[in-house]
Amino acid sequence: MRPYSATLWNEIEAAPPDEARRVQDRQVREQIAYLAAHSAFYRAKFTEHGVDPDAVRGTDDLAGLPFTEKQELRDSLAAHPPLGSHVAAEPDEIVQIQASSGTTGSPSYVGLTAGDVQVWCELGARALYANGFRPGDRLLHGFGMSKGFVGGLPVVQIAQYMGIVDIPVGAEAGAERLLRVAADQAPNALIGTPHFLAYLAEQAPAIVGRPARELNVRTISVGGEPGGGMPTVRENLEALWGATSREMLGGTDIACTYWGECAEAAGMHFLSPDLMVAELIDPDTGDRVEPVEGASGELVYTALQRRASPLLRFRTRDHVVVTGTDCRCGRTGYKVRCVGRTDDMLIVRGINVFPSAVKDLVNGMRPEATGEMRIRPDFDGHSTQKPLPVVVEHAAGLDAERQEALRRTVFDRVRSALNISTTVELVPEGTLKRPDHVKVALVERLSS
Ligand SMILES: [Zn+2]
Helix, strand or coil: CCCCCCCCCCHHHHCCHHHHHHHHHHHHHHHHHHHHHHCHHHHHHHHHCCCCHHHCCCHHHHHHCCCECHHHHHHHHHHCCCCCCCCCCCHHHEEEEEECCCCCCCCCEEEEEHHHHHHHHHHHHHHHHHHCCCCCCEEEECCCCCCCCCCCHHHHHHHHHCCCEEECCCHHHHHHHHHHHHHHHCCCEEEECHHHHHHHHHHHHHHHCCCHHHCCCCEEEECCCCCCCCHHHHHHHHHHHCCEEEEEEECCCCCCEEEEECCCCCCEEECCCCCEEEEEECCCCCCECCCCCCCEEEEEEEECCCCCCCCCCEEEEEEEEEEECCCCCCCCCCEEEEEEEHHHCEEECCEEECHHHHHHHHHCCCCCEEEEEEECCCCCCCEECCCEEEEEEECCCCCHHHHHHHHHHHHHHHHHHHCCCEEEEEEECCCCCCCCCCCCCCECCCCC
16 A cells, blocks of 8 residues: 555545545445444344334434444453454455453454455554654564554554554563664664653663664654654653654554644644544533534544444544644544543543543653552542642652652642542652553542
């Protein structure tokens, strides 16, 4: 496959809104008809909710259709192995099965036909091209390669679809092996979670005898956890590696990756009206939220042109803020920044707080702070009337007076930026667990 232009992988990324909508409406009609014909799960759901599939004329009509919850997929998988009753392709059409990380309980499984693999590759290519990856690049693979997760093989498939050389070392290999390969093979592109790639750069002088910026990496794509689009995180990564760093977002249930930040670095674009629908909803009421600048809500996805494991109005629990609706890059899809999982949201005296927002503020307090922090709730559930307990790492060698100043800075900046009170505990550099290829939870609860 070849890119459409120097800035766009596919022409449709810059389609005028009414044209994009026309294409999407047609694909919605085809997908709904396909579900009604091939998926026992969705046929039952349509009957239960009194949905007439023929009456769905396009994207706007989706608002009247039921959601698909993660738990329904788990139940469907458990009752009808191997791929659940929502599977809609014949077994001999399926060529690949991916697993999701399954933060709660057993993994979730997703089947792909050969056509679905092509759709995943096209979705991913648009995101990674926006991030700056180009055919001919040589990519060091810093996501986990194992367990059937989408950061592994599907990223390799997307890279190869784009004409990029993937070096599939994987996060499990550890910093020493990844940095050795970076020094030996001089890849110019790098992909992984933002905090792991920062950690990798910090290890470079000790392991390969030179700073990461003297390795050859020039383009970085980060994802897999919120934070890659925060200015402090991006600037830190870019300085460490001497490269551009842009963010992307995806999720196993729908595909691998499909939102991509462009050169403007002001949020991740929606890129694929022909291949999926991304609705924004209020997570409490389920009502649709218009994706205008400043709006926030949960992302709900409908897969289009999808055969094996199709999903209709799938609730992701990913909470995003819309950062813009037009862009100098020419892409017409709205832009978002992911602030966290709606499941992670805490409510402090009635104010919604995402742990990632506190982390971003602490990142901005270097060099007195290391940037590592945790929230250690002293309450059950998500809601508290008391100040939020925050643990922050201070830099080595910080004297008592400067520690006290840092503690006050944390308290003041969190209060002024997020309107909540905290109790701040400082711990010395190196106390908190460093990120490896597994995501680090910013909220630590005492296990009873
Ligand atoms: Zn843009």
